[in-house]
Amino acid sequence: MSIFGFFTRTRTAPVARERLQLLLAHERSLSGKSDLAVILREEILAVIAKHITIDREKVKVKLDRDGTISTLEIDIEMPEVVAVKT
Amino acid sequence: MAKVLVVTSGKGGVGKTTSSAALGAALAQAGKNVVVVDFDVGLRNLDLIMGAERRVVFDLVNVVQGDAKLAQALIRDKRVETLSLLPASQTRDKDALTPEGIERVINELREKFDWIVCDSPAGIERGATLAMRHADLAVVVTNPEVSSVRDADRIIGILDSKTAKAEAGEQIEKHLLLTRYDAGRAARGEMLKIEDVLEILAIPLLGIIPDSEDVLRASNVGCPVTLHNPASAPARAYAEAARRLMGEMVDVTLPIEKKTLMGRLFGWKVA
Ligand SMILES: Nc1ncnc2c1ncn2[C@@H]1O[C@H](COP(=O)(O)OP(=O)(O)O)[C@@H](O)[C@H]1O
Ligand SMILES: [Mg+2]
Numbered sequence: 001m002s003i004f005g006f007f008t009r010t011r012t013a014p015v016a017r018e019r020l021q022l023l024l025a026h027e028r029s030l031s032g033k034s035d036l037a038v039i040l041r042e043e044i045l046a047v048i049a050k051h052i053t054i055d056r057e058k059v060k061v062k063l064d065r066d067g068t069i070s071t072l073e074i075d076i077e078m079p080e081v082v083a084v085k086t
Numbered sequence: 087m088a089k090v091l092v093v094t095s096g097k098g099g100v101g102k103t104t105s106s107a108a109l110g111a112a113l114a115q116a117g118k119n120v121v122v123v124d125f126d127v128g129l130r131n132l133d134l135i136m137g138a139e140r141r142v143v144f145d146l147v148n149v150v151q152g153d154a155k156l157a158q159a160l161i162r163d164k165r166v167e168t169l170s171l172l173p174a175s176q177t178r179d180k181d182a183l184t185p186e187g188i189e190r191v192i193n194e195l196r197e198k199f200d201w202i203v204c205d206s207p208a209g210i211e212r213g214a215t216l217a218m219r220h221a222d223l224a225v226v227v228t229n230p231e232v233s234s235v236r237d238a239d240r241i242i243g244i245l246d247s248k249t250a251k252a253e254a255g256e257q258i259e260k261h262l263l264l265t266r267y268d269a270g271r272a273a274r275g276e277m278l279k280i281e282d283v284l285e286i287l288a289i290p291l292l293g294i295i296p297d298s299e300d301v302l303r304a305s306n307v308g309c310p311v312t313l314h315n316p317a318s319a320p321a322r323a324y325a326e327a328a329r330r331l332m333g334e335m336v337d338v339t340l341p342i343e344k345k346t347l348m349g350r351l352f353g354w355k356v357a
Binding site: 060 | 134139141142144148153154155158176302303306308
């Protein structure tokens with residue numbers, strides 16, 4: 001490592017701090033209702049299943065948390081011929 | 087055929103999680119299909135070390151209990167296509183895992199991946215024995231220090247008695263990974279020597295990982311060290327160990343003593 005490398009090397013500790021703050025804020029807010037994702041998925045699916053038949057194998061759930069916004073994506077593949085329940 | 091590898095040690099803080107991430111990534115970088123599974127239920131960290139902590143929705147406990155499908159819980163690495171993570175639950179405890187549930191999940195993983203790397207929790211209780219239960223081979227992680235060597239010996243005994251392989255009368259393949267090795271301190275006689283540890287534990291050596299700031303930097307940013315700084319000494323040592331796991335004959339590189347700039351100029355050895 002050169003002398004210049006020593007002074008210019010990007011510091012990783014601030015990244016660590018930011019990642020931890022984000023994660024811990026999320027985890028603390030979650031204590032007690034750990035399976036929020038399971039609950040949300042089940043309730044959303046139940047509402048949709050009232051109207052159309054869905055294949056549970058084709059349900060994708062994705063999450064991305066950011067400093068300002070978090071997104072929960074629930075991706076439900078619709079059957080080719082939509083069987084609308086009456 | 088798929089291989090199930092457990093990274094275990096008995097003692098905590100010796101480098102199991104760091105090594106699971108680095109070996110898993112190194113195997114994936116070599117083109118293998120790899121999943122790293124966090125068995126540390128209640129104290130998960132592999133997600134953080136892999137940089138996937140913001141993407142965890144479902145976990146191992148959800149899959150074992152049938153609340154989520156395996157495919158929903160697997161998190162695909164954004165840097166290496168062939169690397170996935172199955173996170174542990176942070177909010178449950180280890181009793182949420184059942185032997186039958188784990189067996190079903192491992193069998194399902196065997197169909198999808200070449201390597202299943204199980205990051206064991208510390209200790210010799212349920213969590214640790216479940217992590218090793220279905221392993222074909224074990225990486226025993228130890229530091230050149232008395233208590234971790236003693237605990238490693240204990241774990242070797244448990245690997246030889248409590249795994250499914252052992253119970254079927256077969257031998258489980260065991261490899262020693264010596265981590266946090268400081269060549270300078272070993273040379274000054276302040277740390278157990280490599281040959282001492284090898285003689286005491288009497289299992290083949292997989293690699294020696296030097297104690298290095300690069301490991302800390304990689305964990306700060308959430309990237310396995312083999313991806314974060316492939317040219318660094320610990321990354322090269324992990325990549326070498328991964329090649330050995332894949333059956334290649336590679337000589338073990340001995341870490342050389344690190345001297346600081348001052349040390350180099352004046353010929354001092356600096357701790
Ligand atoms: N080769 C190494 N050089 C420097 N620090 C290391 C090395 N390996 C592990 N560490 C550090 O040691 C601590 C414990 O490592 P970890 O992998 O979490 O251990 P375990 O999973 O066995 O409890 C962490 O702070 C990690 O960054
Ligand atoms: Mg760990």
